[in-house]
Amino acid sequence: MLIEAAGLAVLAAISPTALLLAAVYLGSARPRVTILVYLTGAVLMSLVMAVVVLVLLRAGGFSLPSHRTIRYEFRLILGILILLAGLFLARRKPKLRAGDGSLDTAREGRGIVARLVANPAPYTAFLAGILVFAPSVTFIAAVQVIATSRTDLQLTVAGLALVVVINVSFVWLPLLAFLAAPDLTTRHLAAFNGWLRRNGRKILAGTLGAAGLVVTVDGLVGLIKKG
Numbered sequence: 001m002l003i004e005a006a007g008l009a010v011l012a013a014i015s016p017t018a019l020l021l022a023a024v025y026l027g028s029a030r031p032r033v034t035i036l037v038y039l040t041g042a043v044l045m046s047l048v049m050a051v052v053v054l055v056l057l058r059a060g061g062f063s064l065p066s067h068r069t070i071r072y073e074f075r076l077i078l079g080i081l082i083l084l085a086g087l088f089l090a091r092r093k094p095k096l097r098a099g100d101g102s103l104d105t106a107r108e109g110r111g112i113v114a115r116l117v118a119n120p121a122p123y124t125a126f127l128a129g130i131l132v133f134a135p136s137v138t139f140i141a142a143v144q145v146i147a148t149s150r151t152d153l154q155l156t157v158a159g160l161a162l163v164v165v166i167n168v169s170f171v172w173l174p175l176l177a178f179l180a181a182p183d184l185t186t187r188h189l190a191a192f193n194g195w196l197r198r199n200g201r202k203i204l205a206g207t208l209g210a211a212g213l214v215v216t217v218d219g220l221v222g223l224i225k226k227g
Contacts, residue, residue, distance in 0.1 A: 001149045004218075005159055008142035009166035011211040016193075016200030018042070018132050018170040021117060021125075023189040026178050028120035035175050037122040041129020042168040049135040050143050050160050057147035071148045072222030078144065079216030082137045086208030089201060129171075138211040139167055 025035040113131055116124040146159040165172075177185040196203070 001145060001151065001155075002159055002162060004214075005142045005145040005163055006166060008138055008145065008211055008214065009163040011207045012136055012138035012142055012163075013167050013169045014203060014207045015132065015170055016196045016203065017113065018168075019174065019189075019196060020193050021113070021128055021132060022171050022174040023186075023193045024117050025120055025125055026174060026186055026189065030122070031178065031182075034120055034122050034125045035171065035178070038125035038129045039168065039171045039175065041126040042133040042171050043129075043164060045130045045133040046135075046139070046164045046167045047160075049139070050164055053135070053140055053143040054147045054156070054160065057144055072219045074148070074219070075144065075215055076219030076223065078137070078141055079212050079214070079219055082141060082208055082212030082215060084212075085137055086205050086212055089208060090205035092201070133168065138208065139163075141211055141215050142167075 021038065022035060025031060025038050028034050113128055116128045116131075142163045143160070146156060146163070151159065174185065174189060177189075
């Protein structure tokens with residue numbers, strides 16, 4: 001259970017936007033405070049939504065032995081939705097932007113997150129963490145593995161904590177690297193983000209496809225065995 005949930009959480013954590021914002025905040029006037037507040041918003045949103053999804057699924061009886069068929073049907077539907085989301089993203093034409101994909105180009109985008117990043121500060125970083133880490137379908141898939149399993153309270157709490165920590169890894173990993181080697185981390189993170197911005201759509205489509213395939217196969221196999 002924990003291995004499957006962790007694997008889906010890793011796929012959920014792959015977010016070019018989250019890493020791009022981490023690079024911007026680490027290059028701000030108050031890097032440590034700003035990215036810590038960003039991390040706080042990310043953890044808060046991830047934790048709250050994980051608990052909400054867990055409670056809803058447990059309240060619906062998805063963890064009960066008598067609801068195994070419904071549980072696998074839910075996983076199958078969720079997997080298909082993830083696959084469709086990946087297919088949509090893969091077929092969607094990228095928007096043309098001026099610039100060479102540097103961090104400065106990220107500030108030219110439109111939308112709430114882009115406006116928050118335009119003036120890096122602790123209070124805007126907190127809001128960005130809340131918005132960027134709104135639950136994705138892969139994150140929900142990771143939580144549902146725990147919610148639909150027959151586990152005790154301690155294992156459930158440990159599973160949710162693991163999913164949340166992995167989900168926000170594109171924030172705390174750059175922070176740890178920055179604390180160890182500030183200049184090196186900032187330089188390499190900026191260069192990596194240039195590549196990530198050019199290939200982010202393909203990466204997201206691939207991760208959605210992989211997560212959707214895992215959840216779909218799991219649900220389908222469960223239904224076949226139950227039948």
